[in-house]
Amino acid sequence: MSSQSARSVPSRQYPCEKCPLRPLPVFRAFESQELSFVSGFKKGELAVEKGATVLVEGSHSAHLYTVLSGWAFRYKLLPDGRRQILNYSMPGDLIGLQGSLMGEMQHSVEALSPMLLCVFERDQLHELYRNHPGLAYDITWIASREERMLDENLLSIGRRSALERVAYLIAFISSRARSVGLNGNAAVRIPITQQHIADTLGLSLVHTNKTIRKLMDRKLILWRDGGCEIVDHEGLKTLAGWEGLGEERRPLI
Structure with a gap:
């Protein structure tokens, strides 16, 4: 750096x-x-x-x-x-x-x-x-958790529709942010661009934009300057067919 x-x-x-x-x-x-x-x-x-x-x-x-x-x-x-x-x-x-x-x-x-x-x-x-x-076990747990998340992301890219993929990704990031208090008492706002979503999911920017508009029309998210604001977290999970993280307490190094 x-x-x-x-x-x-x-x-x-x-x-x-x-x-x-x-x-x-x-x-x-x-x-x-x-x-x-x-x-x-x-x-x-x-x-x-x-x-x-x-x-x-x-x-x-x-x-x-x-x-x-x-x-x-x-x-x-x-x-x-x-x-x-x-x-x-x-x-x-x-x-x-x-x-x-x-x-x-x-x-x-x-x-x-x-x-x-x-x-x-x-x-x-x-x-x-x-x-x-x-602590050594904690390191192993952290690596296994990363593998689990990547497995779910691969499933999403391979089998979910574009709408389901974007809904899953936003719900996934939102779930993780909520668990570590990034939202405080407010709705989660994720500081990403539509290009970030496209580059995560292997979609074109045009396709990503159209998909995000569909999620906005369903009143699941808002897209503002500076990122994506979650309106209906459970609605995103339902659309994606995703049950959530379901994590037990995790280590912190």
């Missing part, structure tokens, strides 16, 4: 012991020794501007990150510049694990909004696996 797009925060705004995410019902509680290790594992925080590239495909990063606030997306590029968005990252999500375990990143990550990231040294993963089996 360029110095103009990201900057290190020299002092921690949020010590692990006072993490604003940890009290959320969606995250499991840490044992005291786990919290102590993670507090030492965390080296600081990184502020990222909207549109900045957090990680680049093919790079070798010395760090991995947990999203403390903001939105991002993971993507791959073809040689001619065509983009496939793989998934979206929100508070509590771990970024860069693939590069930590496989040597180099197999995808890139870009910020959809201003973000604050917790920074961890990749080299300390060995100590985590050696001395903290509960």
